[in-house]
Amino acid sequence: xxxSSHLQPSENVVLDLxxxxxxxxxxxxxxxxVCDGLAQWRLVWTLAWLDIRLxxxxxxxxxxxxxxxxxxMVAAMGILYAVLFRLELRDYIPYLGLSLVLWGFVGxxxxxxxxxxxxxxxxxxSVRMPFTLYAARIVVRNLIILGHNAVVVVVANLxxxxxxxxxxxxxxxxxxxxxxxxSLSLAxxxxxxxxxxxxxxxxxxxVMQMAFFLSAVIWKPxxxxxxxxxxxxxxxxxLLEVVRxxxxxxxxxxxxxxxxxxxxxxxxxxxxLVFARVRGRIAFWL
Amino acid sequence: MTSSIDVEGLSLSFPLYHGNARSLxxxxxxxxxxxxASDNRNRVVVEALRDVNLALxxxxxxxxxxxxxxxxxxxxxxxxxxxxxxxxxxxxxxxLNALVDPHLGMNPELTGRExxxxxxxxxxxxxxxxxGLAEDVAAFAELTDFLDLPVRIYSSGMIVxxxxxxxxxxxxxxxxxxxxxxAGDAGFMEKARVRLENLVRGVEILVLxxxxxxxxxxxxxxxxxxxxxxxxxxxxxxxVLSAYLGHPVQLSDWAQQRMATTGSDPGEAG
Ligand SMILES: Nc1ncnc2c1ncn2[C@@H]1O[C@H](COP(=O)(O)OP(=O)(O)OP(=O)(O)O)[C@@H](O)[C@H]1O
Ligand SMILES: [Mg+2]
Numbered sequence: 001x002x003x004s005s006h007l008q009p010s011e012n013v014v015l016d017l018x019x020x021x022x023x024x025x026x027x028x029x030x031x032x033x034v035c036d037g038l039a040q041w042r043l044v045w046t047l048a049w050l051d052i053r054l055x056x057x058x059x060x061x062x063x064x065x066x067x068x069x070x071x072x073m074v075a076a077m078g079i080l081y082a083v084l085f086r087l088e089l090r091d092y093i094p095y096l097g098l099s100l101v102l103w104g105f106v107g108x109x110x111x112x113x114x115x116x117x118x119x120x121x122x123x124x125x126s127v128r129m130p131f132t133l134y135a136a137r138i139v140v141r142n143l144i145i146l147g148h149n150a151v152v153v154v155v156a157n158l159x160x161x162x163x164x165x166x167x168x169x170x171x172x173x174x175x176x177x178x179x180x181x182x183s184l185s186l187a188x189x190x191x192x193x194x195x196x197x198x199x200x201x202x203x204x205x206x207v208m209q210m211a212f213f214l215s216a217v218i219w220k221p222x223x224x225x226x227x228x229x230x231x232x233x234x235x236x237x238x239l240l241e242v243v244r245x246x247x248x249x250x251x252x253x254x255x256x257x258x259x260x261x262x263x264x265x266x267x268x269x270x271x272x273l274v275f276a277r278v279r280g281r282i283a284f285w286l
Numbered sequence: 287m288t289s290s291i292d293v294e295g296l297s298l299s300f301p302l303y304h305g306n307a308r309s310l311x312x313x314x315x316x317x318x319x320x321x322x323a324s325d326n327r328n329r330v331v332v333e334a335l336r337d338v339n340l341a342l343x344x345x346x347x348x349x350x351x352x353x354x355x356x357x358x359x360x361x362x363x364x365x366x367x368x369x370x371x372x373x374x375x376x377x378x379x380x381x382l383n384a385l386v387d388p389h390l391g392m393n394p395e396l397t398g399r400e401x402x403x404x405x406x407x408x409x410x411x412x413x414x415x416x417x418g419l420a421e422d423v424a425a426f427a428e429l430t431d432f433l434d435l436p437v438r439i440y441s442s443g444m445i446v447x448x449x450x451x452x453x454x455x456x457x458x459x460x461x462x463x464x465x466x467x468x469a470g471d472a473g474f475m476e477k478a479r480v481r482l483e484n485l486v487r488g489v490e491i492l493v494l495x496x497x498x499x500x501x502x503x504x505x506x507x508x509x510x511x512x513x514x515x516x517x518x519x520x521x522x523x524x525x526v527l528s529a530y531l532g533h534p535v536q537l538s539d540w541a542q543q544r545m546a547t548t549g550s551d552p553g554e555a556g
Pocket of ligand 1: 332333334359360554
């Protein structure tokens with residue numbers, strides 16, 4: 001055709017879809033969805049960047065508005081609570097900054113995860129794409145925002161000249177890898193559940209609000225004295241601590257690490273069961 | 287790879303979860319006959335497709351005809367793999383492009399260029415091919431300066447041109463096309479018509495949902511009359527169309543003239 005006959009969809013589609021699948025077939029289809037979705041990382045990255053560019057198109061500071069507001073929050077809350085709880089300012093503000101920035105990621109990710117599929121219904125109903133693509137888009141988008149917000153932590157440490165011991169900071173890396181997997185898993189699970197059950201998003205919002213206060217974000221675990229072990233019962237705390245602890249210079253205890261891994265494993269198992277079961281139905285629910 | 291489409295015993299139903307199932311069932315069952323049912327778990331469902339069988343090979347051009355809600359769009363989506371079968375099986379081989387959504391997933395907040403890039407990536411094109419796509423689309427849609435402005439501020443005519451250029455710029459082996467794509471056929475620009483006919487000529491298998499007699503007769507070698515989710519008739523376009531419309535059909539004088547002057551009809555696979 002006129003000057004464009006060279007353009008052909010590069011991949012040959014081989015679609016073979018049947019009803020009444022066995023569990024083996026469902027598992028294979030779900031696994032293929034995850035692999036195909038992650039193989040499209042270039043598209044995931046582009047979509048995530050466009051989401052951010054779109055949100056801040058025409059604004060001077062762009063995503064750094066978020067950084068500014070996080071910074072203002074850390075300064076205001078840090079000074080207020082340091083006075084209220086009689087805490088050492090130079091110790092508390094870097095801690096609060098780190099905690100709020102990391103929790104900002106967790107909170108935004110979970111609330112975005114609820115809309116992982118419903119907000120993409122136009123795309124889902126016009127072209128067949130792996131569902132993992134939409135989940136990964138949310139994870140990457142929030143990672144980019146986390147990157148912008150990290151400036152707050154650096155500035156707080158610069159201003160107060162308090163640097164955590166560099167020797168343990170690298171221990172946060174395996175924690176971040178775990179976060180990636182947990183985030184993707186959450187986006188798939190909540191995305192699918194929220195597409196089917198419209199009561200889930202308000203429940204999730206409530207849980208997250210409670211978790212914010214229960215997970216030692218604005219207070220320190222030490223403040224619980226000899227009842228610190230109770231925090232291990234809180235999945236949010238354990239997962240937060242595997243990244244925050246090393247970055248703050250206090251590596252998490254083996255108990256916390258073990259619990260974080262355990263809770264993640266349970267989450268992966270539930271996600272897999274749900275996703276493999278309902279993947280083919282999501283398009284009908286939107 | 288040679289392309290093919292095989293649909294065996296395909297049934298699709300949409301569960302209705304909104305509102306009170308029992309009262310919904312009562313109202314729905316009393317107003318619509320035959321389409322609503324409850325499945326084995328006692329949910330109310332719309333049976334959009336019921337036991338559809340179909341096999342298409344290279345060279346086949348199929349028209350889907352039928353009233354509103356007959357299941358044409360749903361069948362196209364099922365063949366594109368968007369809806370997975372509730373019963374039966376769908377097999378499609380070959381590169382595929384489905385033009386079922388009028389907006390083609392265009393995001394009005396993004397610029398024309400960004401929309402083109404995304405579309406290219408969805409189609410799995412590489413970077414160079416996407417540049418080619420952008421050039422081709424920009425040239426056809428005559429958007430020049432507007433290409434870097436958000437689609438939101440385009441005039442409706444510009445949006446149509448962009449959407450059309452995007453949709454027709456790649457050449458798949460299997461093309462699934464919904465009727466909106468041919469809407470306003472009479473006023474269609476000659477340039478657009480030539481482009482579309484070229485595209486259709488190049489594909490191996492065409493499935494087209496359309497009510498336009500001229501298009502069905504000129505382009506298609508086979509027609510399927512859908513009624514309430516079932517296949518009511520399957521055969522040569524002229525026969526099926528006359529059965530569906532209830533009167534004999536033929537090409538309009540205008541279309542005959544046009545065919546005589548251009549000397550070709552896009553129904554013939556190239
Ligand atoms: N997402 C959905 N949820 C519930 N029901 C649906 C959905 N999509 C389609 N249906 C139902 O499935 C049936 C077939 O719809 P479809 O869009 O395939 O019809 P169609 O033949 O394309 O009609 P038209 O000529 O109006 O485009 C209709 O009864 C419709 O109400
Ligand atoms: Mg339709």
